[in-house]
Amino acid sequence: MTVRRTTAFSAAGLVLTRDLRLAVRRPSQLIQPLAFFAVVALLFPLGYTPELGKLRAIAPGVLWVGALLASMLALESLFREDASDGTLEQFVVCGQPLVALMAAKTLAHWLLTGLPLTLMAPVLGIALGVPVEAMPGILFSLLLGTVTLSLIGAVGAGLTLGVRRGGVLLSLLTLPLAVPVLVFGARATELAISGESLMGPLYLLGALAVLGITLAPLAAAAAVRIGLE
Amino acid sequence: MNWTWFHRLGSPPHIYRIAGTLTPWFAWPAGLLIVAALYGGLVLAPPDYQQGEGFRILYVHAPSAWLAVMIYGVMASAAAVGLIWRMKVAHAVAASCAGVGAWFTAVSLVTGMLWGKPMWGTYWVWDPRLTAQLILFILYLGYMGLRAGIDDLGRADRASAVLAIVGVVNIPIIRYSVEWWNSIHQAPSVMKMDRPSMPLDMLAPLLMMLLGFTLYFAAILLVRLRAEILRRERTASWIREVLR
Amino acid sequence: MSELSVKNLHVFRGERHLLRGLGFEVPAGCCLQVVGANGAGKTTLLRVMSGLLEAESLELTWRGERVEPRDPEYHAELSYLGHDPALKSDFTAAENIAFNVGLRRRVASQDVRSALARVSAEKFSDRPIRSLSAGQRRRVALAALWLSGTRLWMLDEPATNLDAAGQALVASLIQEQLSGGGLVMAATHQDLGLPAAQRASLEIGVHGVRT
Incomplete structure (x- = not known):
C-alpha cells in the first residue's frame, strides 16, 4: 500500500465539502436562520408602522441586527456535534494544522448562513421600503460584514464548547465583539439607501474582515483545544 | 519542562507571602490620597463656570472609568502570561481582576448617568464614552460568565484567557467604532476631560484621585489574589502551615 | 530498541x-x-x-x-481511537471512512472497500451510520484505524x-x-x-x- 499524505490545503477542502454535504442532507438547519431573519425583519412593519417612509429610516438597523442575530442562531451547532461524536478529537490528532481545519469550518458556516442571509437581505429590504438602487451597496456590505460575524462566532463557539447550555453565554460573548461590524455595516446601508458613497464604511468592514481572517482561526483553534480537554 | 513543576509547587506560597507583605504599602497611600483628593475636589476646588457643583462627580467618575479600562488590560496581560508560560498564579491574578474591573465599570456607568441628569436632563444619553463603557461592562460579564460556566479550573483559566486576549484586541476597535458612530449621529458630549483650560486647583485633586484609585486597585487585587490562591491551593500542605 | x-x-x-x-x-x-x-x-x-x-x-x-x-x-x-468513534450519522460507513482517513492520506474507493472487508463490514458499506448498531459502528471505526496506516x-x-x-x-x-x-x-x-x-x-x- 503506497501512502500519500494529504496536504493541509486538501484536508481543509475535505472539511469544507463535508460540512456542506452534511448541511444539504439536513436542510432544516440551513433554513432556520433564514426564516428567523425574515420573521424578525417582517415583525417591524407590524410592530412599528406599515409606512414605508418610516420603515426606510430604520431599515439599516433592522437588517443588520436581524442578520447578526440570525447568524448567531446558527453558531451553536457549529462545533457541538463534532465535539460530541469525537470528530474534533480526530481533527486535533490527524496531523493537520488545526487552524486550517477551523478556517474551513468557518468558511462553511459563512457559505451556509452568511451568504444566504446576504442574498435574502434585498428581498426583506423591499418590504422595508428600501429603494432598488441601494441593493448593490447593501449586498456588498453584508457580504463583508457576515464574514467577520462568522469568524467572531467561531471563536465564541469554540470557547463555549465545554459549557453546558452555552447558548446564552455564546451571545453574551460574541455580541459585544460584533459591535464594530454592526456600526460600520448599518452606516454603509444607511448611505446606500440615501444614495451616497459608502466606500468609507466598506473599507472599514473590509479591514475588520482581514483582521478577523488573520486572527480568528488561531483563536478558534486554541479555544477548541482547550474545550476538548 | 521542570520549571512548570517549580511554578506549581514553588510559586503560590511565595506569591501569597509577598502579596501579604505588599498590601499595606498600597492600601495606606491609597487611603491617604483618596481622602486628600476628596477634600481638594469637594471643598477646595471652585465650582465649574458651566456645570456648577455638579462637575464634582468627575472626581469619582473619571478614575473609575480609567480603572475599568486599565483593569481589563491588566487582566488580559495576566491571562496571556498564564496561557503562554503556563503559570497558574497569573491565571489567579486574571481571575481576581474580573470582579473588580466589572465593579469599577458599573461605578463609572452609574456616576456617568448621575452626572448626565443635571447636564442633559436625562439619565442616559448615547454618549460615546458611556456607550463604550457599557460594552466593556458586557465584556466583563461575558468573561465572568465563561469562567463560571466551565467546571474544570484549568480549562476555565485557559478558555477565559483566550477570551480576554480576544477582548483586548477588540476594545480599541470597539472604542473607535463607537466614536465614529457618535461623530456621525452627533449626540451631545459634555464629558470632555481633556480640556486644557482646567485650572490647577481642579486638576490636582483629579490626578491625586487617579493615583489613589490605582493604588487602591493594587491593594484590593493583592487581597483578592491571596483569597484566590487559598481557594485554589486549599488541598496543598503549605496552606496548613501558613494558616496555623 | x-x-x-x-x-x-x-x-x-x-x-x-x-x-x-x-x-x-x-x-x-x-x-x-x-x-x-x-x-x-x-x-x-x-x-x-x-x-x-x-x-x-x-x-x-x-x-x-x-x-x-x-x-x-x-x-x-499516530491514530487515536477513543470512546466516540467520530462517525457522522447522516453519512454512510464508506463516506465516513473516506473522510476520516482522507484527512491523513489519499484514499481511493477500493481502499475503503478493502478496509470494510478487513473488518467484515462490507455488507453495510452504503448504509448510513444512523441505521447501524453500536457494535457495527465500532467495526467501521476499526476499519478507518486499519486504513490510516499509522x-x-x-x-x-x-x-x-x-x-x-x-x-x-x-x-x-x-x-x-x-x-x-x-x-x-x-x-x-x-x-x-x-x-x-x-x-x-x-x-x-x-x-x-x-x-
Missing part, C-alpha cells in the same frame, strides 16, 4: 495528581496494555499521549527524537460494544499492526492472545493517592 519512551509524566485532573512520575518504554512491534481500576487514569494517559490533554510535565521520545505530544509530525504517525495506535477500550467475533477482530488487527513493526498502546483488560515477546503491561493507579 524502544521506539516510544516516556519519562517523568505528571498529570493533574482538577485537584487530583492522577499520574505521578510515570515512565515506560514501548519497543517496535510491541503492544503496551494499560490496565488499572476505573478512574485510575487510563483514558487520561492515552489522551495525554495523543496530545489531546496537556500534561504537567512529560519527556516524550518518539523514534529517537524528543517530541511534544502536539507536534504534527508525531500526530501524522505506526502508533492509541486504543481506548477498542472492543467496547463488540461481540466475541468482534473482540477476536480487535486482537487480530493488533497482531497485524505489531507484525508490521507498529506499536500499540491499548487500555483494555481483554486477553489479546499475543506472545510474551509482543506484549507488556502497565498498571496505573497503584499510587494514585489524593493530594
Whole structure:
C-alpha cells in the first residue's frame, strides 16, 4: 500500500465539502436562520408602522441586527456535534494544522448562513421600503460584514464548547465583539439607501474582515483545544 | 519542562507571602490620597463656570472609568502570561481582576448617568464614552460568565484567557467604532476631560484621585489574589502551615 | 530498541495528581496494555499521549527524537481511537471512512472497500451510520484505524460494544499492526492472545493517592 499524505490545503477542502454535504442532507438547519431573519425583519412593519417612509429610516438597523442575530442562531451547532461524536478529537490528532481545519469550518458556516442571509437581505429590504438602487451597496456590505460575524462566532463557539447550555453565554460573548461590524455595516446601508458613497464604511468592514481572517482561526483553534480537554 | 513543576509547587506560597507583605504599602497611600483628593475636589476646588457643583462627580467618575479600562488590560496581560508560560498564579491574578474591573465599570456607568441628569436632563444619553463603557461592562460579564460556566479550573483559566486576549484586541476597535458612530449621529458630549483650560486647583485633586484609585486597585487585587490562591491551593500542605 | 519512551509524566485532573512520575518504554512491534481500576487514569494517559490533554510535565521520545505530544509530525504517525468513534450519522460507513482517513492520506474507493472487508463490514458499506448498531459502528471505526496506516495506535477500550467475533477482530488487527513493526498502546483488560515477546503491561493507579 503506497501512502500519500494529504496536504493541509486538501484536508481543509475535505472539511469544507463535508460540512456542506452534511448541511444539504439536513436542510432544516440551513433554513432556520433564514426564516428567523425574515420573521424578525417582517415583525417591524407590524410592530412599528406599515409606512414605508418610516420603515426606510430604520431599515439599516433592522437588517443588520436581524442578520447578526440570525447568524448567531446558527453558531451553536457549529462545533457541538463534532465535539460530541469525537470528530474534533480526530481533527486535533490527524496531523493537520488545526487552524486550517477551523478556517474551513468557518468558511462553511459563512457559505451556509452568511451568504444566504446576504442574498435574502434585498428581498426583506423591499418590504422595508428600501429603494432598488441601494441593493448593490447593501449586498456588498453584508457580504463583508457576515464574514467577520462568522469568524467572531467561531471563536465564541469554540470557547463555549465545554459549557453546558452555552447558548446564552455564546451571545453574551460574541455580541459585544460584533459591535464594530454592526456600526460600520448599518452606516454603509444607511448611505446606500440615501444614495451616497459608502466606500468609507466598506473599507472599514473590509479591514475588520482581514483582521478577523488573520486572527480568528488561531483563536478558534486554541479555544477548541482547550474545550476538548 | 521542570520549571512548570517549580511554578506549581514553588510559586503560590511565595506569591501569597509577598502579596501579604505588599498590601499595606498600597492600601495606606491609597487611603491617604483618596481622602486628600476628596477634600481638594469637594471643598477646595471652585465650582465649574458651566456645570456648577455638579462637575464634582468627575472626581469619582473619571478614575473609575480609567480603572475599568486599565483593569481589563491588566487582566488580559495576566491571562496571556498564564496561557503562554503556563503559570497558574497569573491565571489567579486574571481571575481576581474580573470582579473588580466589572465593579469599577458599573461605578463609572452609574456616576456617568448621575452626572448626565443635571447636564442633559436625562439619565442616559448615547454618549460615546458611556456607550463604550457599557460594552466593556458586557465584556466583563461575558468573561465572568465563561469562567463560571466551565467546571474544570484549568480549562476555565485557559478558555477565559483566550477570551480576554480576544477582548483586548477588540476594545480599541470597539472604542473607535463607537466614536465614529457618535461623530456621525452627533449626540451631545459634555464629558470632555481633556480640556486644557482646567485650572490647577481642579486638576490636582483629579490626578491625586487617579493615583489613589490605582493604588487602591493594587491593594484590593493583592487581597483578592491571596483569597484566590487559598481557594485554589486549599488541598496543598503549605496552606496548613501558613494558616496555623 | 524502544521506539516510544516516556519519562517523568505528571498529570493533574482538577485537584487530583492522577499520574505521578510515570515512565515506560514501548519497543517496535510491541503492544503496551494499560490496565488499572476505573478512574485510575487510563483514558487520561492515552489522551495525554495523543496530545489531546496537556500534561504537567512529560519527556516524550518518539523514534529517537524528543517530541511534544502536539507536534504534527508525531500526530501524522499516530491514530487515536477513543470512546466516540467520530462517525457522522447522516453519512454512510464508506463516506465516513473516506473522510476520516482522507484527512491523513489519499484514499481511493477500493481502499475503503478493502478496509470494510478487513473488518467484515462490507455488507453495510452504503448504509448510513444512523441505521447501524453500536457494535457495527465500532467495526467501521476499526476499519478507518486499519486504513490510516499509522505506526502508533492509541486504543481506548477498542472492543467496547463488540461481540466475541468482534473482540477476536480487535486482537487480530493488533497482531497485524505489531507484525508490521507498529506499536500499540491499548487500555483494555481483554486477553489479546499475543506472545510474551509482543506484549507488556502497565498498571496505573497503584499510587494514585489524593493530594
